[in-house]
Amino acid sequence: MPWPLSPELLAPLAPWFEQAHRDLPWRAADLQLPHPDPYAVLVSELMLQQTQVTTVIPYFNRWLERFPDAATLAAADEDTVHKAWEGLGYYRRARFLQAAAASVAAEGWPGDLAGLAGLPGLGPYTAAAVGAIAFQWPTPALDGNAFRVLARLLLIEGDPKHQAAKLRDWLSPALKAHGPSRLTQALMELGATVCTPAPTCGDCPLGGRCAARLAGRTADIPPVAKRAKPKASTLWLVAFEAQGQFLLQAPVAKGLLAGLWRWPTFDALDHEAAPTPGSITTWPGWTQVYTHRREAVTPLHIGLAAPFTPAEGLRWVPRSELQGLPLGRRDQRLRDLLDAPGQSLLEAPDPAGLVRACAAPSA
Ligand code: SF4
Structure with missing residues (x-):
């Protein structure tokens, strides 16, 4: 017609x-x-x-x-x-x-x-x-x-x-x-x-x-597009702190995350939890939903005695500058949690292993 x-x-x-x-x-x-x-x-x-x-x-x-x-x-x-x-x-x-x-x-x-x-x-x-x-x-x-x-x-x-x-x-x-x-x-x-x-x-x-x-067809017009199932991952989202400074990934110039500072993340599959001595704080985790993926996030704060030389792309940022940096939604959430009381974690990924993953290769 x-x-x-x-x-x-x-x-x-x-x-x-x-x-x-x-x-x-x-x-x-x-x-x-x-x-x-x-x-x-x-x-x-x-x-x-x-x-x-x-x-x-x-x-x-x-x-x-x-x-x-x-x-x-x-x-x-x-x-x-x-x-x-x-x-x-x-x-x-x-x-x-x-x-x-x-x-x-x-x-x-x-x-x-x-x-x-x-x-x-x-x-x-x-x-x-x-x-x-x-x-x-x-x-x-x-x-x-x-x-x-x-x-x-x-x-x-x-x-x-x-x-x-x-x-x-x-x-x-x-x-x-x-x-x-x-x-x-x-x-x-x-x-x-x-x-x-x-x-x-x-x-x-x-x-x-x-x-x-x-025609009684409002329910099937237009047909609902089938969406691909979002990819699921389980992450540790980590705020390393040493002498009043935090370790962050500096912004990249291109791509979806251009312009944003990010906390380091670690895939839980690559870093199994093990007993830890107690310098790690956590807060209740959450699921971060994006269009094409879902992340089960566990936020962590790891206190270190002194900063280490970070790998390329990572920087130590003074606490006083943290609020002024542009962060994505997931990473803002951890920044806000840092001011809230957390719980000491008895089981967590080995902090030394996480530090090694973020440190510059030794000469
Ligand atoms: S245009 Fe939409 S809301 Fe209006 S009668 Fe048709 S189906 Fe219903």
Whole structure:
């Protein structure tokens, strides 16, 4: 069956959004005009990649206070930027955001979608979302929420992402008819609050026209993608302390963990627990969940009489500097535990073996 025309099908979304939308700090008051601060839209869209709205709000507010415009962010030092991002995860986004800000500060905003998509960290979705919300361009932004809503409305069988190009062409006239910023945000809002994986169709402004609802197929459209089972590991996460200094892995320049300081970790399979004399402190462990792996973490503090010469990449950092370093979520947790009373551990990996693994090879 041919799809109904998008301007008619999606017409109820605009008035629904006027009364149902959440007040979010990056939303413009007037959705007819270009956004008064495209940089705020860019920041919000990068933060919202992979992170929930409620988590993003306080980060967004603090970020805008600290880096109120692209030039300020471009000029900030990297550690300060990572520190401000600390806790949001997927730290590459912070580096991309700073690089995108540097480009905007130097050359101004791009004039079209291809230019936006050429900024660091902006894939096709984010570029289209910034184009529509910041500049009122009729650039259809299809994220997971939008794909789910449209798949149900149009009764698309299989993975709707396979029809991305056709869906963009279909959606574009509705953006022009109802306002790119308003309709883009309305579609996102519907997917986030009503047309969720378990939709509340009774609250939906499109309920009377939704093909999946009329066919009783909202549970199986779109099909749920099967995820690979996360890889499991069991780790000792270790804070070595010697004469008021802690041993940390210095940040690497590239990859997922670029810009972050890390505690040394040891795979429990490589370091079996054995009786230890009592200089080791621990706290309750936890499971750290990432997209593709799960870590069963046991935090340890190992007090040493004196620092040793560390292997390449490791550094001794004074306790007074610990709070100022950007750490990932798992490693922040151990930093916070260091101020809490722990328990003495009677069985732990042999500290001498762990020290050897972190020490520079002797000459
Ligand atoms: S009627 Fe239900 S399934 Fe259809 S768009 Fe609305 S919330 Fe989604």
